[in-house]
Amino acid sequence: MAPPAAIEVLGDSDTTGITIPDPLAVPIRTNDILGRRRKTESRQWGTAAPCDTASFRLKSYAGKPKAKRWDHILTEEAKSRKGSSLKGAAKYLSKPGLISLGGGIPSSEYFPFEELSVKVPARGHFSEEETRKTGVTLTAGKHDLANGKSIFDISTAFNYGQGAGSAQLLRWLTEHTELVHDLQYEDWACTMNVGSTSGLEAAFRMFTRPGDMILSEIYTFAAAVDCATPLGLRVAGIPMDDEGPLPEAMDDILANWDTSARGARKPRLFYTVPTGQNPTGCTQPASRRKALYKVCQKHDIYIIEDEPYYFLQMQPYTGQNSPDVPPPASHEEFLKSLVPGYLSFDTDGRVMRLDSFSKVLSPGSRTGWVTASQQIVTAYAKAADLSTQNPSGMSQLVLFKLLDEHWGHGGYFDWLIHIRMSYTARRDSILAACEKHLPPDVVSWNPPMAGMFSWLKVDFTKHPDYPAESIEGIQDKIFLGNVDHGVLLMPGSWFYANAEDEHDTLFFRATYAAAPAEKIEEAIRRFGESIRKEFKL
Template structure:
């Protein structure tokens, strides 16, 4: 089965999702152009110190849509016992005109030793480093910009304590963005900012998983997710995958045939963790049909889904070979939206999906900022945990993102940036694939071109190794790994990502095309190919007049 093309239409972006199993949606969905009109009809924006905020202040009210399913039967005792922070809750009174606050612990901003911050951003559509150097926009973030009527966000607010939901300024933006892209199908959805997806995932696990519970995920999964859950006592169950990622038939079979007597007397799992787009580590992308099938199985078995989607906007055109011209950019935002495989959130009518978005892969990971989208109940429990844990996303990160996304680019410019990122990563993906075609021995190495994300998943046929039957698969994997290191290339072992841990009966390596320059990627793949030839006693490569190791 071929992987889904990024050009596969989602069928819902602006024309309405037409699956008869879901309710209809009003035709006046929020669009980028509709944001100013929406804001003009809203109550006055309040974004002062520790301003109380929630997504209901910024999203559409969709009459006739269902409310989310309740998850009381899945929320852990730890999470259920959390009460609202008394001090955070008092923040709602700070907006009262003339109120003298003697009740909180907010320090005076006059003692913040930062008067202003200057940040230079790319201007639309001049996004490259060279263009930003020449044409970039410098934004000054001052301490008293709100009082001086220069902005609705300043250092006086950003550098002080804030709400666990995130600032009103950034929550408004991500709520509008979520509605523009995903158009959730039930009434009581909302967002909350996070300190990146790893922190969000740890909170979600503690909300939903008790010690000894099982979690479903792809057979090969994001290693940090596994390492986050295991100390909490969770046990991973790997679901078979193919070129499109998680296999619905395997998921259904595991749940239908679950036998508590051979699983520590535990009932069948109710939590599915999945990375549907550009899955880490395999690079697989679930098609629309695949996502619909997974969602139906989730309904059948009453699963709750954590949809981890850092690579959602890095969906690419199909790889057509080294000599093919670069894919043209979408002709409009509409065409870009239509090219995206729809999210599980956009298919969710029950409120059984918690989606995790992140700025890490599309802006910068050091900002440690992302957001979740889920039902009101799940968001409220998430915020209760955040209040006594991370407290809130760093104010400096929030205000820098606000200055970039709100005051410099706007929603339209942000989409232009995402289109730019898609094209740039497509070029990087193509460069790695071309290098693989040139340098890897096809006798033992095979792969499926990734359709999204940052990773290329290479399978190695270890049955052709000279010591097959004498060495274990782990020993052969280790031999290849160290041979590549000796040649000067680091590639991640596939065994590091096995959901269930333990020995495997197959060998994969994960290579990223995200960080190194294109020429370094080419060199790295060439060295990896040389390491494979050495490990498998294959003849040296002769290609384009170059023999093994002749270039370095």
């Protein structure tokens, strides 16, 4: 339980007037942010202190509409959450001179940690090689807050926190969200989670009840299905084309929903990975996102936008023999190159966006965040208070030192461009291998624009056992043949949204994220060999 902020006891009032470090020693909108960071209440930097992310926004949202209310979709569990009852004490803590013997918060005297340091890349010198040579060591001391050295330190980060996370990192996350998305309603807010898988589970528990069906891509993130199934949920898969789920198909499913045939009431939740989807690698263009959003408005569907790959959007694919497209020349150009998130046209507050550092900084930080309307964020944070609590304070402190005090927003954009170019090279290398080694009559693909995955379509009708053998049967033979040839690709059926549905396609998923280029080429060569053998080419 995150206990009430023991302000007086912890000497937080000594910390007023700390200089906020320059978060943006960088071209992009620097002065805007520096000018716009408001004078914030120093009490919120204290141990387990609550904060209000609205106070971290850079722009005014006056005149924008308020988000709709979601009481009719939220579960009883979500609506009955009152948060931690002991926080009732918090309102008394502001009394001057009060000594609290209330909260069971340990004294930081008993944390055996005097300093925490990380060696990280200097801005613009991002490779491992450069980091070894020119990397910068960032150090957090135990009492930097009390000493005026920083607004975050070991004594606060390593103590209890709020389920929403620390004000220090939440401010940066809120600003980042605002720099990237053009939010369309007034009462949006951010709150942290211990990673998007936890975020998704929390969302399922907030928005569904056992027996429900949810909507998703017909091929979808396997862990989402694995997470949903024990909660008594099933997934209704929406047929896709190269641009993602088909809005007409989604509308048709919903308009003609047959409760008794489906064995479930009409869905209220659409789970989607709009960018570099796992497993298909598909990226929904803006027009598709808007069309899907309209269908959701028509049928009053709430949207979970899961975006771990958003910043793995790559350079346009020009083919093997054309020159590469040069990297974005500015942060503005970089941000403009990104497909707009659902957040950028969500006027209803109908979207919960899940953001993650897992694919761009470190999965092990187990620190992600949610952006949604205040009603939903509050419900979410109250659930976190009494389950996961805050993400690790050690992670939060490391991320704060790197992102706020060292790189700033601009430096982080530089890093994201570095990642973008690296993934572009990886994708180009797997595509080159595919073009070189795979039989084009049997295996085909679209160049992925984002993410970690090549989604290779296999024409099962050319298989010698077709049509006597099922698609899944042919798939399994290919899978085992691949392993015999020394390569492992993920079978498409492992990503079926609903294994009960009939499927008329056969895919394999190959990731280019992990292995070095020469291993990727060798792997694809083996896959080609395996396919040729299996199809007797």
